[in-house]
Amino acid sequence: MLTAQALRKSFTLHLRGGVTLPVLEGNDLTVAAGECVGLLGPSGVGKSTLLRCLYGNYRPQAGRIRVRHDGAMVDLVGAPPYLLLAVRRRTIGYVSQFLRVIPRIGALDLVIERALAFTPSEEEARIRAMTMLTALNLPARLWALPPATFSGGEQQRVNLARVLVGDYPILLLDEPTAALDQQNRDAAIELIGQRVRSGAAAVGIFHDADARRRLTDRGVELVPARETA
């Protein structure tokens, strides 16, 4: 479903005298359908950076990222914008560590918007969105409100609902359950597990040992990049 080959990513900080920070140096990763791979390694090693590259949010300097999209393999590195946008609409769902959405739109509408990529029916999209928010225990009194004023855990449940409401064949999860209490965490882990069992390929960062044990089939350890002159 997804392969990354020889990914290289560094950051050049022009406002800091042009210093270059190497992060990924030739990383490889392959994930099959129905498999959940956990990214491991110390803080700052580049786990989130790798996930962001897989989503096309960070642009690697070298390497290939190939995903199955609409029945064909496409390379995301250097892909034209319309293709990357289409891949994000229907193929890759990314749960970031923190929710980031357009302001002044209610939670339910934010979830419906994503569901509409998977069904032409507004009514079905609404039902799917309501079902998912219910499954994630987001209180119905919050549905019409924009998430800006929500608690961290409530925002994270909206974030999860926006991805789990779709049938994305690839899931990228950056500490998806970190902001949740035990009960909500169980619900989220169960829903993610269902998606993987029904064939989604998932890559995740799980600091929570329980989530890691219950969800991941194997782990991939990232090693720190060498400081180069």
Added chain:
Amino acid sequence: MSRVPLLCAEGVAKSFGARVACRDVGFELHAGEILGVVGESGSGKTTLLRCLAGQLTPDAGRVAYADRSGALRDVFAMSEAERRRLARTEWGFVHQNPRDGLRMGISAGANVGERLMAVGWRHYGAIRASALAWLANVEIAADRIDDLPAGFSGGMQQRLQIARNLVSEPRLVYMDEPTGGLDVSVQARLLDLLRRLVQRLQLASVVVTHDLGVVRMLCDRLMVMQAGEVVEEGLTDQVLDDPQHAYTQLLVSSILPA
């Protein structure tokens, strides 16, 4: 996997005397995509927009547009009349100053209706009904239809200009600082409105702005200009989260994270 783009610019350059306003600008825009253009004052954003919209002839380069028949056609190789027809029927242009995009001497309803007449509408009742519907779309009360825009607030004038541009159902709309010069709460409402309309109508757009908030809300893609050249481009989140050029890093670091 490739599709025909709606708009295709290659090597677009324009100078005024010895002054290079923009140079070597190229990109492809697909149906339904919103491209933001940011850059410091004088970096050539308005000049580029006017070249793309066929209002200024570039010194070099090519601008091609795929009309409803689907064929890419060179905007500057066609006749002036043909270019005007496209500007009336398939494009819109929203000016920063609504006075540049409205006719101040005729009523609000006539400002909207005039665009429909320009695309061949003749039936008075239908024109008036459509004008009314569009005033409602941009949240202007129906009882203002016969008023002159001169008596409208800046935000209302801007909404009227948007209605005048969108009523003829263009496929591509150029916008030059559409929320500039408005106060912040009015800007927010106008942005919400624009976002709803571009989504509903599946519009493609090139939006010049200096406001990264506008970019975040409206644009799928972003192009950063400095001294007449595009120094960085990508999806909006790519450019804002992982800015690579020194000028973009400065621009992004100078605003609060959203």
